Amino acid sequence: MEQSLIQKIKEGLYLDGLDPKSYSPLSLAYIGDAIYEIVIRTIVMSAGNMSVNKYHKKSSSMVKASAQKEVFEKIEPFLTEEEMAVYKRGRNSKSGSVAKNASMMDYRKATGVEALVGYLYLAGDMDRIIELIGIGFDLNKKEETGEEHES
Structure with missing residues (x-):
C-alpha cells in the first residue's frame, strides 16, 4: 500500500505526533486550508498551460468561502458521522479573524470544510x-463513455 503524503513527511523528517484528534478545529482548518489549496491548484493546472495570473484567478474563485460552502452542500450527503462531527466543530469555532468578501455563514462553513480536510x-x-x-466540483461523475474520471 502506498504511503500517504503525511506519512512520507512524518517519516522523512522524523516527526512525531500529528494525531488529528489532538488538534483544535482551527488548527485542523489551518493545515486543511493548505491541503485544499494544493488540490485546487492541481485541478486548475490540469486545464493546461496558461499564465500564472489566470491560474491564480481560477484557483481563487474555487477556494473562496462561497465556493467552499457550495462544495460542502454537495458533499454533505456523503459524509460519515465522524466527518460531519469534525466539520461541525470547525464550522462552530470562533476564529479571531473576520470574513473578507464573504458572509459570516459562508466563512464558517468554509472553516468547517478546511477543518475536515x-x-x-x-x-x-x-x-x-x-x-x-x-x-x-462534480469531477467524479462518469463520463459519457461510461468510464470513471481518473484522478
Whole structure:
C-alpha cells in the first residue's frame, strides 16, 4: 500500500505526533486550508498551460468561502458521522479573524470544510479528501463513455 503524503513527511523528517484528534478545529482548518489549496491548484493546472495570473484567478474563485460552502452542500450527503462531527466543530469555532468578501455563514462553513480536510490529511486519508473535493466540483461523475474520471 502506498504511503500517504503525511506519512512520507512524518517519516522523512522524523516527526512525531500529528494525531488529528489532538488538534483544535482551527488548527485542523489551518493545515486543511493548505491541503485544499494544493488540490485546487492541481485541478486548475490540469486545464493546461496558461499564465500564472489566470491560474491564480481560477484557483481563487474555487477556494473562496462561497465556493467552499457550495462544495460542502454537495458533499454533505456523503459524509460519515465522524466527518460531519469534525466539520461541525470547525464550522462552530470562533476564529479571531473576520470574513473578507464573504458572509459570516459562508466563512464558517468554509472553516468547517478546511477543518475536515485538515483532519483527513493528518489521518493519512488523501484518497478521501480527493474523493470529497471531486464530488464537490462534480469531477467524479462518469463520463459519457461510461468510464470513471481518473484522478
